Amino acid sequence: MALSQRLTTGSALVMAALLSTSAFGPVFGQVQVQTLAPPDLFSTPAGDTGLSADLWKDTAPGIAREVLPKLAAKPLSPASAGLARRVLATGANGPTGVGGDPEMGAVRAMALIALGDAAGANAVLDRAPGVADSSQLSVAAAEAALITGADDKACKIGEALSVERGAPYWLRLRAFCQALAGQTDAAQLTLNLAAGQTKDADYTRLMSALLTGAPGGAANLKNGVNYAVSRKLGLDIQAAAATASPALKPVLKPAGDVAALAGGADLTAAQTADIAFLRQAKGLPAFVEASKASAASIAVLARADAPLEDPVLLARAALAAGDLATAQAIRAKLTGDTIPNAGPVDLALLDAALAAADGRKDGQTLDRLIERGAQAGVKSPAQPAALILAALGGTMSPEARAQFATFDPGKSAVSPARLVVMDDAAAAGRQGEAALLALSVSADAGANGPGPVDRARLVRALAKAGLEADARALAVEGLLALQVK
Template structure:
């Protein structure tokens, strides 16, 4: 080193030492070192959700252990699925004591996959330590890779696994990986070993076709391995029959064809009406509404005469298109009823529109309560008023007195869970509130909880600061009252 450079370096060292020695004299005190929370199974985000990194602050580990497995295994209503996606995709340190639990980390990932977030789950699992030492984490990672089309990555995950390598899932994956890796004899042997351990007829059919060239039949979207086999065989994975029988994870993975506005509005309207009226239950109605949304939006823009405006407005709300729903409702003349509609139909539609707009309009709410009082306990206006009131609408004195007499059914949720839910919401424990809501919703099935429980969930979500989710649960509940 040149003399001048040595002098510069020495001067810098002397200055740094002097500054450190003088630090107490400047009033700064000793250097404070703060330890950051170690990354855990929940700290990596799967997507940007708008929720805080303090999501799980003070949340009960027991509540998480009870609720999380349901989200990976049970079908959820659209509103519950939306809340579950947001909560599970958020990067936040887990409730105390479970952040290093591989089983719960895998459950989070499998739930994300089931909810259509395979890409996000794949990114999360790339940052989770110890995947190769956990069969559950490795299976989640392999499924996420297969669903996102990264077959080679899934095969590497299977090769790296150090435990439970003889389980049926890994035999099926290994046979597939050997087949696409031109190891035909090894693939045939592994396939033979896997056959007695699995009852997946679609896997056997597809794997046999890959190995022998036999006719493959239709694509299967039951799981990631079958999906990868179907793609490898060049089968039509977007065929309506395949998509209809697909697992929720694969349904979300299949990119729908770009919607083309219909040219024959008369035929499009007839088709949409038939599909919507034929749908049984909220989940089927929501699927039909999403499929019919381009036609409904085109009809609304064209100001075409509508055969069933109330039905179409409901469908637009179910398809998350409140603007079209409002446009259809706005074309009604005052309170004039469309053919086949009842006054309660319009009242329920107005309630759903008010909830979608984020406000429990006092005029709409008071009118709904009045209609419920006139119609008695069997009127759908009573449970509808309960749900809309949970969003915090202002009621007049007479409306409050009437609502206090409504009793539209019994609660199906455990009483203790509802008490803990109210406590969590009041204390602002967002993550715990969300998990308790989701636990109750998962137990209720794909149509979601009944109106009595739903009103409690809407109020708790609103109180905990999860307003968008409260609105979604309210709209869904109001639509469920109108869908047979």
């Protein structure tokens, strides 16, 4: 063998030996290709919620897939809506197989929008991958943009979409965007195509007015596109409150004129108006909305020296609006046995709601409520109220326990199996799963929320799962609901 051949062969042997050593083996001999997990569409927060990044740990994917769509499609009671917004806004990797699913990412965003947090949905979707490749994610992104007034952004989302561009939603948005760009003929053609696919008389009326200059009629707040066209036409958005979907409620201005009260207006007339407004509210959501609209006025009344005509009603309204301090101030004024427009049970219910809102596990308040329930009988709201308050963990006296054990607060309307899984999730620390199951019960119950028996189970489970603030809110709401028409 020639010298050059021997050198070449030797070099090859040396290189082979080097590659087989521990120093080089891991680098050259153990290269592996790994498939990256899809980006998690639940990991971006919509805001600071105080919940941990382990929120969805060990949550059953099937429960998430069943419950999450309900949160966008079904009305929730105000307290349940607050819980839903909180868990959906939390930045935490979703349940296994759910967080990377574009459809479920869109469900999360649409639920946030439906719950009145379009700004939060914007924050989530601005960082979401693959929006242009998913019609569902793009619809959520466009609606969030329109509701927050970012019309140009919504139009760019529609332009970037790579799938299902001929769907009715995109035709309606495209006609609006073409009108914004001054492309009147193209917009009219697109409007005709949209009208041929689905009927939306309000949208057609509004867009025709935008294209022709004819009177637009009343504004419509059914969805983001209709709201954007109404806004572009300069229509009275406030007057369209009756057509506003929950997603668009935040764009409406609260009612009431507190400046006049602060300037020394007739407090008696203001109080009479507030009380009439609150008394005519039918159902829990309407009472909460009326309470929020009257909240600032009630706060002024509570600080004034003038006597209150219906102090318990005003205190309940302050609680419904989230103003615990004003409710406490009104309660502090109530002394003696005679309270205007209120009896002993009314006062016991108010004290129970105040204790729940303040996070006090007040055994005396619970005992007094139980005593009132025992005296008034099974038809008294004090008996179901005691069940709700007891769910927060107050200690009963021996006599109260004996009385409480005889109560008949009603029946459950929920599958016992669902309640068992919810209780198990709470005990095991599966916080997200416990919250979803509680929200499922509330969604199935409707806008007034679950009845007292089921509500008490939800309160206890949420408290056990570490969702104390949400448990208290659900308890306060239930206590108030017992006296709402």
